[in-house]
Amino acid sequence: MNNNPSHIAIIMDGNGRWAQTQGKNRTFGHEKGSEVVRAITTYCAKNPEIQRLTLYAFSTENWKRPKIEVEFLMKLLQKYLTQELPTYLEGNIRFQPIGDLSSFSTSLQKTIIQLKEQTAHCTGLIQSLALNYGGRDEIIRAASALQAAQTPISLDLISQTLDCATDVDLLIRTGGDHRLSNFMLWQSAYAELFFTDTLWPEFTTDELEKIIHKFKKVERRFGGLN
DSSP: OOOOOOOEEEOOHHHHHHHHHOOHHHHHHHHHHHHHHHHHHHHHHHHHOOOOEEEEETTTTTGGGHHHHHHHHHHHHHHHHHTTTHHHHHTTOOOOSSOGGSSSSSSHHHHHHHHHTTTOOOOSOOOEEEEEEEEHHHHHHHHHHHHHHTOOOOOOHHHHHSSSOOOEEEEEEOOOOOOTTTTTTTTTTTTTEOOOOSSSSOHHHHHHHHHHHHHHTTTTOTTTTO
């Protein structure tokens, strides 16, 4: 058995809880978590088997969090996208955001689109940050677009109309919870799910490597028999 982890998706959970174990504010955990994003993305960019990495950065439900935390997350996202351009270019990484960006401030939307354009020529790993993203919302937006176009519905057409048309091979959730939390619902129909108690700020490339090793040994049948 030698599965190819072509598309890895990660629910990055545990930033706030990690900060609290350190006696810090939740925002400290988010800052640390952004450093792990860089490390994991760089690792994946160096692995030729991995073509796409999708990270759950901000969900459609995250707006319910305290206003001060949401404001901090917006500033952190702006800072990350601005400062990480060299990381993307050096790693030949193409940035492709997914989600409904219209709810963000004009300046943040501009920064997101600018990074996408600045890395459009890169031919290596595709890294997607899921921003104001929800799996159900994504499906509704795709269905609405197809309805407006009066296009006959098919599995392939729905997939192509979603924010991300690539099925997930390996989905990882850190932080100890065992649920999808409205992430990549369509694309994860036959994904292999791995859950770890490790909080995101403590998640390492070594642990990711071990998970990939286990994934490669899984028998993937996609509803059939081997």
